[in-house]
Amino acid sequence: xxxxxxxxxxxxxxxxxxxxxxxxxxxxxxxxxxxxxxxxxxxxxxxxxxxxxxxxxxxxxxxxxxxxxxxxxxxxxxxxxxxxxxxxxxxxxxxxxxxxxxxxxxxxxxxxxxxxxxxxxxxxxxxxxxxxxxxxxxxxxxxxxxxxxxxxxxxxxxxxxxxxxxxxxxxxxxxxxxxxxxxxxxxxxxxxxxxxxxxxxxxxxxxxxxxxxxxxxxxxxxxxxxxxxxxxxxxxxxxxxxxxxxxxxxxxxxxxxxxxxxxxxxxxxxxxxxxxxxxxxxxxxxxxxxxxxxxxxxxxxxxxxxxxxxxxxxxxxxxxxxxxxxxxxxxxxxxx
Numbered sequence: 583x584x585x586x587x588x589x590x591x592x593x594x595x596x597x598x599x600x601x602x603x604x605x606x607x608x609x610x611x612x613x614x615x616x617x618x619x620x621x622x623x624x625x626x627x628x629x630x631x632x633x634x635x636x637x638x639x640x641x642x643x644x645x646x647x648x649x650x651x652x653x654x655x656x657x658x659x660x661x662x663x664x665x666x667x668x669x670x671x672x673x674x675x676x677x678x679x680x681x682x683x684x685x686x687x688x689x690x691x692x693x694x695x696x697x698x699x700x701x702x703x704x705x706x707x708x709x710x711x712x713x714x715x716x717x718x719x720x721x722x723x724x725x726x727x728x729x730x731x732x733x734x735x736x737x738x739x740x741x742x743x744x745x746x747x748x749x750x751x752x753x754x755x756x757x758x759x760x761x762x763x764x765x766x767x768x769x770x771x772x773x774x775x776x777x778x779x780x781x782x783x784x785x786x787x788x789x790x791x792x793x794x795x796x797x798x799x800x801x802x803x804x805x806x807x808x809x810x811x812x813x814x815x816x817x818x819x820x821x822x823x824x825x826x827x828x829x830x831x832x833x834x835x836x837x838x839x840x841x842x843x844x845x846x847x848x849x850x851x852x853x854x855x856x857x858x859x860x861x862x863x864x865x866x867x868x869x870x871x872x873x874x875x876x877x878x879x880x881x882x883x884x885x886x887x888x889x890x891x892x893x894x895x896x897x898x899x900x901x902x903x904x905x906x907x908x909x910x911x912x913x914x915x916x917x918x
Contacts, residue, residue, distance in 0.1 A: 586883040589632035599909035600870035601638040604645040631883030640664040642688035661687040665708040684913040691747025714757035724794030739769035752780035761785040767810035774817040786826025793832040815861035825870035828879025842880040844887030864903040
């Protein structure tokens with residue numbers, strides 16, 4: 583493990599609303615290297631950072647799926663796995679951080695109304711810890727992680743079946759996390775308009791794609807992304823996660839940590855973060871580690887230090903919202 587920076591404001595309580603656990607051994611053609619990030623590794627990572635992580639939200643990453651039984655229910659294995667991690671933390675035997683305290687699982691929302699019994703099964707497996715769904719919706723005409731995207735994902739957010747499944751989430755008082763690239767943000771806005779009672783969380787700032795054919799038009803892409811983010815923020819049911827900017831979507835997702843300092847990360851990410859906060863306000867924005875994918879940029883501690891540098895000009899109330907308040911409200915986490 584790389585040596586960590588000294589934490590900035592080490593006593594500030596943080597909810598990490600996007601933290602994965604996984605054991606990647608062989609994912610076939612998927613562009614990922616073998617890597618281990620389970621309970622011991624996550625605990626060590628947080629401890630080494632020196633930051634006061636009080637809770638985390640587990641977000642689906644296609645890990646620990648069941649290998650048998652009905653196809654639609656195999657993702658229950660992931661929810662059961664995360665729920666077990668949460669139970670370990672709630673025992674109090676593993677320190678103060680309540681990891682996997684809330685769970686965003688996965689289910690095929692394109693089943694429309696038939697998604698309801700699947701979602702009910704996730705709730706039965708994890709109870710109040712289960713708060714919502716994310717499924718694969720990210721698409722770019724360029725490659726992502728070195729692989730071409732499924733062309734069907736280009737229109738999935740506009741699919742009436744997907745919208746029907748998202749309506750079931752709304753009816754069940756669950757939320758929807760969406761990861762998409764900048765060209766899909768307009769589809770997210772249309773979904774938010776169609777389902778105003780559904781809380782939708784845009785992950786990873788809507789990922790502007792700057793490689794491939796966009797490498798020579800980065801200023802233009804940033805302007806397109808910024809306009810889309812500003813428009814999206816007009817929907818009061820939209821939230822945004824400020825993170826996911828450290829993973830390298832241009833090549834295979836690796837297991838090695840980057841070496842950037844928090845000063846370098848803050849400078850690289852400043853324009854995107856400031857645009858999102860200006861559009862959404864701290865009341866609807868939350869910093870996320872997106873670990874372990876974002877370790878391609880820097881260590882866990884450096885990433886949270888970068889966020890603290892970026893929030894330095896905010897008021898105390900605004901900082902509290904960005905680092906825990908918005909996440910607590912979105913995922914129903916009780917604060918002291």
